[in-house]
Every structure is written in structure tokens, then in C-alpha cells.
Amino acid sequence: MALNAQPALWPAPAASGAVDATVHVPGSKSVTNRALVLAALASEPGWLRRPLRSRDTLLMAGALRAMGVGIEETVSSSSSGAGGSGEAWRVLPTGLHGPATVDVGNAGTVMRFLPPVAALADGPIRFDGDPRSYERPLNGVIDALRLLGARIDDDGRGALPLTVHGGGALDGGPVAIDASSSSQFVSALLLSAPRFNQGVEVRHTGATLPSLPHIRMTVDMLRSVGAQVDTPESGGEPNVWRVTPGALLGRDLTIEPDLSNAQPFLAAALVTGGKVVVPDWPARTTQPGDQLRDIFTEMGGACELTEYGLVFTGSGAIHGIDVDLSEVGELTPGIAAVAALADSPSTLRGVAHLRLHETDRLAALTKEINELGGDVTETADGLHIRPRPLHGGVFHTYDDHRMATAGAIIGLAVEGVQIENVATTAKTLPDFPEMWTGMLGKN
Numbered sequence: 001m002a003l004n005a006q007p008a009l010w011p012a013p014a015a016s017g018a019v020d021a022t023v024h025v026p027g028s029k030s031v032t033n034r035a036l037v038l039a040a041l042a043s044e045p046g047w048l049r050r051p052l053r054s055r056d057t058l059l060m061a062g063a064l065r066a067m068g069v070g071i072e073e074t075v076s077s078s079s080s081g082a083g084g085s086g087e088a089w090r091v092l093p094t095g096l097h098g099p100a101t102v103d104v105g106n107a108g109t110v111m112r113f114l115p116p117v118a119a120l121a122d123g124p125i126r127f128d129g130d131p132r133s134y135e136r137p138l139n140g141v142i143d144a145l146r147l148l149g150a151r152i153d154d155d156g157r158g159a160l161p162l163t164v165h166g167g168g169a170l171d172g173g174p175v176a177i178d179a180s181s182s183s184q185f186v187s188a189l190l191l192s193a194p195r196f197n198q199g200v201e202v203r204h205t206g207a208t209l210p211s212l213p214h215i216r217m218t219v220d221m222l223r224s225v226g227a228q229v230d231t232p233e234s235g236g237e238p239n240v241w242r243v244t245p246g247a248l249l250g251r252d253l254t255i256e257p258d259l260s261n262a263q264p265f266l267a268a269a270l271v272t273g274g275k276v277v278v279p280d281w282p283a284r285t286t287q288p289g290d291q292l293r294d295i296f297t298e299m300g301g302a303c304e305l306t307e308y309g310l311v312f313t314g315s316g317a318i319h320g321i322d323v324d325l326s327e328v329g330e331l332t333p334g335i336a337a338v339a340a341l342a343d344s345p346s347t348l349r350g351v352a353h354l355r356l357h358e359t360d361r362l363a364a365l366t367k368e369i370n371e372l373g374g375d376v377t378e379t380a381d382g383l384h385i386r387p388r389p390l391h392g393g394v395f396h397t398y399d400d401h402r403m404a405t406a407g408a409i410i411g412l413a414v415e416g417v418q419i420e421n422v423a424t425t426a427k428t429l430p431d432f433p434e435m436w437t438g439m440l441g442k443n
């Protein structure tokens with residue numbers, strides 16, 4: 001078997017006692033992929049230190065390279081702050097060129113953030129990806145780009161595959177979109193907007209808007225490279241974001257650990273009544289995973305944020321929770337897994353849009369937990385979870401990294417859980433199986 005290859009059915013290790021581990025979590029997918037886009041659009045070279053190296057970020061880097069951006073991978077000994085030594089990517093924004101072909105895999109950030117970049121290229125950029133990428137909504141980005149002056153060929157479904165006929169520049173200006181199916185529509189338009197001739201004014205017209213912290217992350221990162229952004233929070237109109245045209249600076253940025261990928265490890269402390277330390281947990285961050293400190297505390301844990309990182313301890317008890325997860329949808333699978341092991345029922349709300357994620361996560365969680373003996377029902381916008389004694393069995397992942405890690409959490413407490421295609425964790429955390437067994441002292 002090749003290095004890192006995993007069997008088709010991975011026996012999720014049961015915990016033999018309380019975990020006690022320090023887990024170094026690799027860089028944030030969302031920060032890495034935004035940093036790559038912003039560096040590619042900058043007017044000078046920049047650095048990403050400790051970038052995430054996973055399928056989604058390598059697809060982003062590969063796509064930008066295909067459009068002519070230089071991305072050099074080095075092992076650096078940086079003196080920049082918390083960066084320390086380690087891997088670094090130097091980005092040389094040498095122009096955006098077509099023709100090129102982009103494989104988006106099933107990365108929401110790649111399929112949504114790059115069509116606006118492609119509109120600035122000087123030739124056609126063809127976008128294609130995994131079968132699931134054809135089903136994920138892209139209409140907000142396609143319709144908006146057309147209104148802003150781009151020429152796009154698609155099959156009329158508002159989804160992949162498509163070709164953006166880059167014209168070397170884009171008018172930009174005001175546009176209204178319904179981003180209720182994905183916050184990434186808004187982020188996508190804002191990220192490239194400093195390079196549009198008139199910048200952009202994005203008005204969200206839908207009834208709901210998921211994943212607001214991810215839009216804040218976009219705004220924060222734009223501002224940190226010199227962009228001027230007006231937001232509802234900075235005194236602007238509700239649901240309206242404005243970006244002024246202007247050059248972007250090249251930055252030297254150290255990527256924060258991925259706090260959503262820290263979730264299964266924190267969950268392990270909760271489920272086993274143990275302790276997990278995550279070094280370099282940022283004191284201030286826009287990552288939605290930071291809300292785990294509150295959510296998992298309510299579910300029975302306790303945390304202390306120190307200069308070294310986050311120290312999270314389980315009490316031995318796991319409580320159910322009634323919570324609106326609309327801001328932190330990507331945490332739902334891990335919370336559902338913990339909730340299935342709790343001492344009281346849970347209601348997870350505000351996450352109807354998860355039906356359009358890597359898989360239909362509400363259906364997948366319901367089916368897989370119930371097949372282990374659980375009692376989960378889907379609601380219009382979430383899940384009801386009534387804990388019951390669970391038994392072993394195959395936990396299917398549907399090519400969804402967060403289904404795989406959710407199954408591993410359940411497997412800690414339930415003997416005989418086998419994860420089908422645990423290798424799908426490579427989307428954002430290629431070393432997950434080794435990190436998991438390492439945490440359990442089983443390497």
C-alpha cells in the first residue's frame with residue numbers, strides 16, 4: 001500500500017480511556033485559499049507561511065498557476081511572528097492568462113472564488129470538477145459576473161462546467177444577488193473587486209445569509225492587503241458590501257490553524273472526558289471554528305485560551321444542545337456526532353444550506369447515525385438528535401471530509417465503527433488518520 005493509503009474501510013479506533021494529547025492542527029483552508037487569491041491579484045509578491053497543504057488548497061494553487069501566477073513552495077526559516085520555520089509559499093503575481101483549464105475538485109472556495117479572477121485574465125478559462133461540483137450552486141457568481149460585464153458560457157443551469165472568457169479587465173459596479181445558498185457568492189465577488197474598474201457593490205437580497213464569519217474573514221483579509229471595504233458592520237446599509245478599486249499589497253502572512261479541523265480533536269476530549277491542547281489557537285479570529293469554545297462548553301467541556309493555545313477538557317458528561325448553526329454550518333457534522341452520544345436530545349437549526357455542501361449533509365448524517373442504531377430526524381432547516389445506544393457498522397462518507405471525521409468521533413465511544421473512504425479527509429486534512437491514532441497513542 002502506498003504511503004498514506006488507507007483501506008476502503010477504516011476501523012475507527014475506540015478510545016481506551018480519556019485522551020490526553022497536544023494536537024498541532026494544520027493551516028486554515030478558508031484563510032489559505034483567500035490568501036492565495038489575494039496574493040495572485042496583488043501588485044507585488046507575497047508570502048504565505050504555514051499554508052494548508054490539502055486537496056482544496058493544492059487545487060487553488062494549481063488553478064492560479066494554470067492562469068500564470070507563480071507559486072513557489074519553499075521550506076523557510078521565517079522571522080515573522082508566530083510563523084517560525086516551516087513550509088512557505090511565495091506568490092509572484094505575474095499576470096492572469098488564458099487559455100487555461102481549472103479543476104475545482106469539490107472545493108467551494110475554488111469553484112466560487114476563481115470565476116471572478118478568470119474574468120480578469122486575458123483569455124478563456126475553462127472550469128470543471130468532481131461530479132458533485134456540478135450540483136453545487138454557482139448561479140450567484142455566474143449571474144453577477146455577467147451583470148458586471150463578463151462573458152460566460154455554461155449550460156444554463158447556473159452551475160459547472162463553464163468557461164469564463166476573460167477580457168483582461170472587468171467593469172464591475174453594483175449588483176444584487178441571493179446568497180442564501182452560499183456565503184461564498186459574496187466572498188467571491190468581494191475578493192476580486194479591487195481589480196474591477198469600478199470596484200463592486202454587492203447587495204444580498206435573499207431571506208437568509210449563512211456563514212457570516214466567512215464573509216467577515218473575506219473583509220478582514222481584503223483590508224489587510226490595503227483594500228477599502230464598506231460593510232453593514234462599518235455603518236453601511238444592511239446586506240450591502242462595497243469595495244473600492246485599488247492596488248493590493250503583497251503580504252507576509254502566517255496562516256492560522258484550521259479551527260474547524262480542530263473540531264474532531266476537541267470532540268475527542270469531550271467524548272472521552274479527556275484533555276486536548278491545540279497550540280497557536282488565535283486570540284482573535286474570524287474563523288467560525290472559534291465558536292466551538294462556546295458550543296462544546298455548553299455540551300459539557302471547559303476551555304482555557306492561553307498564550308500557548310487552547311486547552312480543552314471534557315468533564316465526562318456530554319449534554320445535548322439546542323443551537324442555531326447558520327453562522328458555523330461547517331461545524332454541523334462534528335456537533336451532530338457528539339450530540340448522538342449525549343445524555344439529552346439536541347436540535348441543530350439554521351443549516352438548510354448544508355443540503356448543497358460536499359454532500360447533502362442533513363440526509364447523510366441522519367442515515368449514517370440511524371444505521372448505527374441512532375434516532376435522528378431531518379427538519380426543514382436542521383436535525384433533531386435523540387441519543388440512543390449505538391452499535392458498530394459501516395459509516396459512509398459520500399466523499400465528504402466532515403462525514404469521515406464525524407464517524408471517527410462516534411467510533412471513539414462505539415466499538416466496531418468502520419469509516420468508508422476515510423481518505424476523503426484529504427480535502428482539508430490529509431493526515432487525519434495518523435493524527436487521530438497519534439492523539440489516541442496508537443501510532
Ligand SMILES: O=C(O)C1=C[C@@H](OP(=O)(O)O)[C@@H](O)[C@H](O)C1
Pocket residue numbers: 029030031108109181182183184187210211214329330353
Ligand atoms: O468561504 C469559506 O471559506 C467557506 C464558507 C462556508 O460556505 P457556505 O456559506 O457555502 O456554507 C463554509 O461552509 C465553507 O466550508 C468555507
Ligand SMILES: C=C(OP(=O)(O)O)C(=O)O
Pocket residue numbers: 106107108109330357358402428
Ligand atoms: C462546506 C465546506 O467546504 P467548501 O469550501 O467546499 O464549501 C466544508 O469544508 O465544510
